[in-house]
Amino acid sequence: MIVLKSRREIEKMRVAGRLVADVLAAVADAAVAGVTTEELDERAEERIRNGGGIPAFKHYQPDFIRCGPFPATLCTSVNSEVVHGIPDGRPLEEGDLLSVDTGAQVDGYFGDAAITVVIGDGNIEARLLADATRRALEAGIRVCRPGNHLSDISHAVQELAESEGYSVVRRFVGHGIGTSMHEDPPIPNYGEPGKGPVLKPGMVLAVEPMVNAGTWEVEASPDYWRVCTRDGDLSAHFEHTIAITESGPDVLTAAEGLSGSL
Numbered sequence: 001m002i003v004l005k006s007r008r009e010i011e012k013m014r015v016a017g018r019l020v021a022d023v024l025a026a027v028a029d030a031a032v033a034g035v036t037t038e039e040l041d042e043r044a045e046e047r048i049r050n051g052g053g054i055p056a057f058k059h060y061q062p063d064f065i066r067c068g069p070f071p072a073t074l075c076t077s078v079n080s081e082v083v084h085g086i087p088d089g090r091p092l093e094e095g096d097l098l099s100v101d102t103g104a105q106v107d108g109y110f111g112d113a114a115i116t117v118v119i120g121d122g123n124i125e126a127r128l129l130a131d132a133t134r135r136a137l138e139a140g141i142r143v144c145r146p147g148n149h150l151s152d153i154s155h156a157v158q159e160l161a162e163s164e165g166y167s168v169v170r171r172f173v174g175h176g177i178g179t180s181m182h183e184d185p186p187i188p189n190y191g192e193p194g195k196g197p198v199l200k201p202g203m204v205l206a207v208e209p210m211v212n213a214g215t216w217e218v219e220a221s222p223d224y225w226r227v228c229t230r231d232g233d234l235s236a237h238f239e240h241t242i243a244i245t246e247s248g249p250d251v252l253t254a255a256e257g258l259s260g261s262l
């Protein structure tokens with residue numbers, strides 16, 4: 001069941017969303033060669049708590065029992081890691097492709113977003129992949145309008161990514177979000193247009209393309225969390241939390257001052 005949010009609830013979600021945007025901007029600034037993802041994680045947790053939020057990913061325990069709870073505030077996925085990478089003590093190196101996903105809960109409502117950055121100035125291949133993934137997300141956001149179907153988002157994301165010669169991950173999808181981090185509906189990043197529920201004002205969706213340089217196939221590590229590309233090639237990830245309004249998409253995880261826009 002898709003839970004529609006009132007205007008008041010959407011404004012509460014914007015508070016959580018802006019905190020997430022602020023944390024991701026700070027992480028992007030701090031992500032330089034020599035810094036470890038554990039250090040980034042510590043700063044992110046502090047920033048969320050100082051901003052009145054609760055890290056949404058830390059101790060997150062999915063319904064199934066084959067893994068322990070996620071241990072950190074950030075998912076940091078480097079190079080061939082697709083999603084759910086666990087921060088560690090390895091210093092980042094020039095040219096690393098770093099995807100950072102985080103969520104915060106403020107006053108009972110969640111925000112969820114992800115960005116991908118390249119460490120240093122080099123690695124044009126990584127930069128092109130990250131840029132295409134960001135544009136795939138933007139293509140998905142543009143069709144977040146009342147009257148469109150859910151799979152119009154999926155199709156727009158897939159079309160952009162594949163037109164640039166990349167592939168989209170099938171196994172992980174976006175999701176509704178609100179008073180839970182994951183709500184209905186699941187939002188695949190691929191598919192035919194014109195299918196699934198009709199989008200309505202009050203729906204709030206976390207759209208999150210995961211785009212691979214090579215094959216779309218992925219495999220999970222034995223601890224369940226860390227997911228890598230099957231061919232070892234690069235992967236990038238962008239995400240925003242978006243409210244559907246009468247006048248179109250309202251990006252709740254946009255930085256303050258960029259209200260509603262990208």
Ligand code: MG
Pocket residue numbers: 112113174175206208239
């Ligand atoms: Mg998400």
